[in-house]
Amino acid sequence: MHGLIGPIIFARMVDCIRFRLNDQPVELAPLELSGVSPMTTLLDWLRDHRGLKGTKEGCAEGDCGACTVVLESADGRREAMNACIALLGQIDGLAVRTVEGLRRADGTPHPVQLAMAEADATQCGFCTPGFVMSAFAFASSGEPPDPAIIHDALAGNLCRCTGYRPIVAAMTKVAGMAIEPPTPGPTREASATFQGVFHAPRSLDELLALRAAHPDALLLAGATDLGLLASRSRHPPKSVIHLAHVPELTAIAAGKERLTIGAAVPYARAMPILLASYPALATYLARLGSRQIRTLGTIGGNIGTASPIGDMPPVLIALETRLRLVSRRGARELPIEEFFLGYRKTALAGDEVIESLSMPGLWPREVFFCDKLSKRRDQDISTVAAAYRLRLVDGRIEDARVGFGGMAATPRRALLVEAALCGQPVAPATFEAAAAAVAREFEPIDDWRGSASYRRTAAANLLRRLYWRIAEPARPVEVEAL
Known part of the structure; x- marks a missing residue:
């Protein structure tokens, strides 16, 4: 718990954007910014x-x-x-x-x-x-x-x-x-506010105070989603709070039993440690956007947008991820599957931010796999995304966690599928039963990426394929794109 009481005394603030461009210093002071919004791409x-x-x-x-x-x-x-899709205010200090x-x-x-x-x-x-x-x-x-x-x-x-x-x-x-x-780029330690609308705090206390004072401001991490408002739509947000400079949100801690990643850590930084803990993510993460997207895009942003077809939530559900949500009132933890309340709706309160996410490593006898089906292999949003973590003991499935994306209005944990797997032998009949549970579990979304019928069939077939991955590990069963 932070237990913050009373007003926050802000550190020295700066109001000019400074960065280096092609080895030359650039400073956009308030006068220069008068004709250029920090929301400009x-x-x-x-x-x-x-x-x-x-x-x-x-x-x-x-x-x-x-x-x-x-x-x-x-x-x-x-x-x-x-x-x-990068906003000018994001480039400060870079x-x-x-x-x-x-x-x-x-x-x-x-x-x-x-x-x-x-x-x-x-x-x-x-x-x-x-x-x-x-x-x-x-x-x-x-x-x-x-x-x-x-x-x-x-x-x-x-x-x-x-x-x-x-x-x-x-x-x-x-x-x-x-x-x-x-x-x-130039070293920037002070918090910044540009034109009163682009806030870039450098501490968690300042971030939480800004969040409480500006509940309508959008939280900006990598801008790979929100940046579209300024680029494609040409209607940039009116006010944002940029998260990329807050130490607690950009930290990574790899313990013996749990991995904790700050919500504003870009994928490019997170990938090495994720792959070290979960090698099966290699192909999956390589198809999550492009290098350009992964340079700025964050896991916390992928969670916070609450898209039903976001790539990472199904993986995080299968890995039993817990979110740490913080505000000036304190901190609380929440299983990630409880974070998604409805289409684009989350449990995040108006004065809260996602500070970090943590997940346990794989225990002995556990296996983990994940799949992404999309129209194109690269640079495409998933039609169906799935992840599975199973604990195998003497040829039986002792425990199972399964997450799906694209199968409902939110990323979902597949409880009926898990029930069909738990306590059962590693046998074709077990996975047939799990595949049959898909139709009872989900009412998939229906759009141009895939019909509801296709999504049900694909999800069931992924579970059937999961059997071969476990029973015959050497069998080549990778799917690039369907």
Whole structure:
């Protein structure tokens, strides 16, 4: 319990946005901000106010990668990100590089640009700057020229001319290229409020005070969902509270028995520790957005939007995740399946925020699997998502936790499916009974991604396939996309 009583004394506040752009300092003081809202997308600001036209708008929703720029961190990391859905206020204290910033001081192209040119990796050229920036981030990462890794690095960039072969050849050439370390952005310790509408607290106490004082403000984590209001819809939110600088919400703690991840930790940071604890997540997380999306997108944001087809909630349900919700009144914990009350409705009170989520590791004799069915393999929202954790003892299922997405108005724990599995032998009849329980358990949503009938059939078939995964672990039963 925080037990906060009385008024909060805020730390020194700043009211100007400072960051580095292509190695040069940028400061947008209140006078400069008078004509630029902190809710402006980074893409619009780059093009309209800095004349940097290399960063393009293709989809305005973070799918095509034409707007790709690179976020440069103090620890030396360079990560591709979508400028079209990032808000200008989010960039405060960071460092960004655009395709124009690759040019060498003597005016010559960067080696990554030369590799793309020498491979003839361009056709109409519209998407090329985005590919170049993804290639630059990939080259900086030191990753090997493995085809699967290159595919993952390029999954967030679309070429409408279908010229991928030479692009892959260029990516192969630049893999592991020695690239000078980045110059980090300015150090920002003080909390910030821009134009009275974009709040960026640096402590949990300040965050909770802002949450209580501005109950109508939207909580902004990575903006991969809320950013669409400013990009695609052109109706940015009136007021936001940005969560990315609050230490408690950006911490990761891996204990012997539990893993705790702050709600504002981006997927890119969370993935290594998640994969170490749950290796079966490797293929699943690689299909959760793109690298550009995972650079900013957060697990807490995926939970807070309460979408019935969000990728992570079914996984977190199967892993017995508990949420820590905090406000000035104190803190409480809640099983994640109790957090979702209805379509886009949650148990989060108007003065609360999700601080963190925690889940136990896998115990001996436990198995864990997860599936995502979608129309496309990459960059697509799930039609059906499912996750299963079973404890097996002497050929019997001692315990089971099953979560589904896309099967109801909310992500749901499959209690009838679990009942059909628990205490039963690992045998085809057991999983047939679990598959039959799907029709009694769910009334799936029906939309253009999949009919209700398809979703029921697919969910039942996933449970039948689960038997083969357990009974014959060496059998190749992976499904990429249906």
